Amino acid sequence: xxxxxxxxxxxxxxxxxxxxxxxxxxxxxxxxxxxxxxxxxxxxxxxxxxxxxxxxxxxxxxxxxxxxxxxxxxxxxxxxxxxxxxxxxxxxxxxxxxxxxxxxxxxxxxxxxxxxxxxxxxxxxxxxxxxxxxxxxxxxxxxxxxxxxxxxxxxxxxxxxxxxxxxxxxxxxxxxxxxxxxxxxxxxxxxxxxxxxxxxxxxxxxxxxxxxxxxxxxxxxxxxxxxxxxxxxxxxxxxxxxxxxxxxxxxxxxxxxxxxxxxxxxxxxxxxxxxxxxxxxxxxxxxxxxxxxxxxxxxxxxxxxxxxxxxxxxxxxxxxxxxxxxxxxxxxxxxxxxxxxxxxxxxxxxxxxxxxxxxxxxxxxxxxxxxxxxxxxxxxxxxxxxxxxxxxxxxxxxxxxxxxxxxxxxxxxxxxxxxxxxxxxxxxxxxxxxxxxxxxxxxxxxxxxxxxx
Numbered sequence: 049x050x051x052x053x054x055x056x057x058x059x060x061x062x063x064x065x066x067x068x069x070x071x072x073x074x075x076x077x078x079x080x081x082x083x084x085x086x087x088x089x090x091x092x093x094x095x096x097x098x099x100x101x102x103x104x105x106x107x108x109x110x111x112x113x114x115x116x117x118x119x120x121x122x123x124x125x126x127x128x129x130x131x132x133x134x135x136x137x138x139x140x141x142x143x144x145x146x147x148x149x150x151x152x153x154x155x156x157x158x159x160x161x162x163x164x165x166x167x168x169x170x171x172x173x174x175x176x177x178x179x180x181x182x183x184x185x186x187x188x189x190x191x192x193x194x195x196x197x198x199x200x201x202x203x204x205x206x207x208x209x210x211x212x213x214x215x216x217x218x219x220x221x222x223x224x225x226x227x228x229x230x231x232x233x234x235x236x237x238x239x240x241x242x243x244x245x246x247x248x249x250x251x252x253x254x255x256x257x258x259x260x261x262x263x264x265x266x267x268x269x270x271x272x273x274x275x276x277x278x279x280x281x282x283x284x285x286x287x288x289x290x291x292x293x294x295x296x297x298x299x300x301x302x303x304x305x306x307x308x309x310x311x312x313x314x315x316x317x318x319x320x321x322x323x324x325x326x327x328x329x330x331x332x333x334x335x336x337x338x339x340x341x342x343x344x345x346x347x348x349x350x351x352x353x354x355x356x357x358x359x360x361x362x363x364x365x366x367x368x369x370x371x372x373x374x375x376x377x378x379x380x381x382x383x384x385x386x387x388x389x390x391x392x393x394x395x396x397x398x399x400x401x402x403x404x405x406x407x408x409x410x411x412x413x414x415x416x417x418x419x420x421x422x423x424x425x426x427x428x429x430x431x432x433x434x435x436x437x438x439x440x441x442x443x444x445x446x447x448x449x450x451x452x453x454x455x456x457x458x459x460x461x462x463x464x465x466x467x468x469x470x471x472x473x474x475x476x477x478x479x480x481x482x483x484x485x486x487x488x489x490x491x492x493x494x495x496x497x498x499x500x501x
Contacts (some may be wrong), residue, residue: 087130157500
């Protein structure tokens with residue numbers, strides 16, 4: 049092939065529904081593949097730990113339906129990575145069942161449905177630790193210990209291109225992937241057709257978030273990426289959007305400490321010498337990317353462990369004196385919780401919105417709060433009863449807090465609700481590590497089934 053075209057309609061399938069106008073324009077443009085990522089650790093550790101999805105099933109089904117019908121009509125492969133937000137085994141099974149349900153609903157078939165799993169048994173990781181192969185921490189995490197492994201409920205490995213390419217080699221028409229590198233699922237199609245890794249991995253990088261590489265901003269719009277032996281080109285499908293030098297290069301720097309590197313199982317993409325050229329109003333051409341293979345394959349592991357049951361409460365503060373002394377008010381409430389439950393065995397968190405609720409200690413304007421504040425109180429404990437009680441104490445005692453210059457008996461905070469509300473159980477990230485493997489396919493079991501008549 050002289051060139052390969054892939055459309056991506058959604059940077060996180062199901063998180064918000066894809067936009068149909070630009071998707072249909074992308075389909076009309078005649079792509080060779082339709083692909084989208086469906087997961088992210090941006091949603092936090094709860095979905096992975098609890099083995100649930102953060103996106104409504106109906107939204108996920110809607111995106112899968114549009115993509116599947118278009119792919120089968122065009123007769124081109126469809127690829128999904130990180131099924132159901134986390135790529136856990138149950139989420140892969142859910143998506144496989146959805147594809148089968150849609151095929152039956154629309155009388156589609158026959159076609160071959162490939163899928164792979166990404167969950168990693170804890171004992172496999174334990175063997176590595178005991179065998180002297182460090183499970184190395186990323187982004188400030190220490191190397192994994194067995195105690196932290198024991199605190200983990202579920203682990204997924206992040207696949208590179210390898211299981212996607214294997215299923216394409218076997219003739220899969222639709223692929224549902226477990227946890228995967230966002231960019232790798234697109235790169236795998238280009239590599240399958242013989243394009244060089246230098247361009248293939250950049251193609252994946254630019255397509256991973258769909259229209260995030262276009263301007264003006266518009267979530268869930270379709271973009272098309274085209275790869276040749278010389279370059280990668282990316283075009284916005286929505287007429288009102290453009291893929292510009294600024295938007296495409298800006299996206300390459302998105303969500304990373306080093307804007308020139310993207311790591312994969314088996315190597316890294318080096319974007320240091322990328323050159324961006326505006327071809328037309330809605331298309332940017334990119335050259336100069338390099339893929340640098342590693343001698344050893346290290347696979348990223350993500351793990352989540354349960355902390356406890358959780359309740360949430362809210363209060364508002366409008367009184368200027370209370371706002372100026374909000375930390376003292378919070379400390380008063382904390383002291384009442386300590387008097388009831390002691391120092392340990394629970395967690396109590398306060399987020400002060402209007403001051404530093406988003407950025408915490410990193411907030412540069414922390415000493416300039418707004419004229420009113422919202423305080424969110426989160427209590428976490430081993431049981432629902434304890435979590436509810438400690439959250440209620442931590443919330444209501446803000447009403448009773450005594451400050452030096454307060455003469456009256458009325459409270460200085462207000463409650464939009466009298467009660468505290470049950471929330472999802474609290475989980476934390478336990479693994480953000482890499483594991484060395486001898487075979488890049490070792491952690492990813494592939495399967496291929498026939499669907500339809």
